[in-house]
Amino acid sequence: MSYVILGRAIKSEYLAIGTLATAVGVGLLSTGGKKEAAPPSSGKSAIETVKETVKFNAGSSEEEQLMDSIKKFIDDAEKEAKH
Known part of the structure; x- marks a missing residue:
């Protein structure tokens, strides 16, 4: 089966592949990017740090x-x- 898009006949297989590729591409682009560096640890546990700051x-x-x-x-x- 094929669909007519912008005057051209496009097979449903190609539409399915395009949809899957778009979904994967959007997923990869949204999860990628610059990662924030962890703050340097001063040797204290998280609980001790919170107790000092709060x-x-x-x-x-x-x-x-x-x-x-x-x-x-x-x-x-x-x-x-x-x-």
Whole structure:
């Protein structure tokens, strides 16, 4: 079977091949490109880096107590995980 496109008869096999080639080409072009370099590691784990960068600023004494209890809970959980 063939289709008439722009006044020319094109076989369905060629249309199928063109469709597959276009899909593969778009996929390759979208996944390619320049890769971002990973930031240099200073020897610290990701958890330690996050702990240093994320600071909690408490607005009241209740918030400060809550943050202290959360930090204590996390420290205890990390100690248990190391054993």
